[in-house]
Amino acid sequence: MNVVTHAVHFNADRKLIDFIEAKLSKLQVFFDKIIDANVFLKLENSGQVRDKIAEIKLNIPGAVIVVKEIALTFEAAIDEAVEILKRQLVKHKQLKK
Numbered sequence: 001m002n003v004v005t006h007a008v009h010f011n012a013d014r015k016l017i018d019f020i021e022a023k024l025s026k027l028q029v030f031f032d033k034i035i036d037a038n039v040f041l042k043l044e045n046s047g048q049v050r051d052k053i054a055e056i057k058l059n060i061p062g063a064v065i066v067v068k069e070i071a072l073t074f075e076a077a078i079d080e081a082v083e084i085l086k087r088q089l090v091k092h093k094q095l096k097k
Contacts, residue, residue: 001028003024005020005041008040008043010043019075024039027085027086030086030093034058035061036058036059037057038059039054040055040056041053041054054069054074055068060092067081067088069081
């Protein structure tokens with residue numbers, strides 16, 4: 001699976017990109033026909049705490065699954081988004097049978 005990471009208005013370090021790629025590669029277990037994934041990392045600047053936004057767009061045959069999560073760290077947002085994607089992929093796979 002091809003993973004493209006877009007960091008909006010900042011530069012993501014290699015450690016974060018490797019973390020994202022490792023998490024998303026585990027989705028292949030649940031659905032093996034994933035075409036690619038686009039990950040958008042953004043900083044939300046509302047209030048005192050700068051929240052981190054992770055949006056993942058997963059391209060699969062016949063559909064696009066988009067998940068957006070907000071957390072205090074990018075790692076936590078990615079973890080939450082991947083859990084949601086797992087459920088979505090399992091549901092999609094069951095509907096296709």
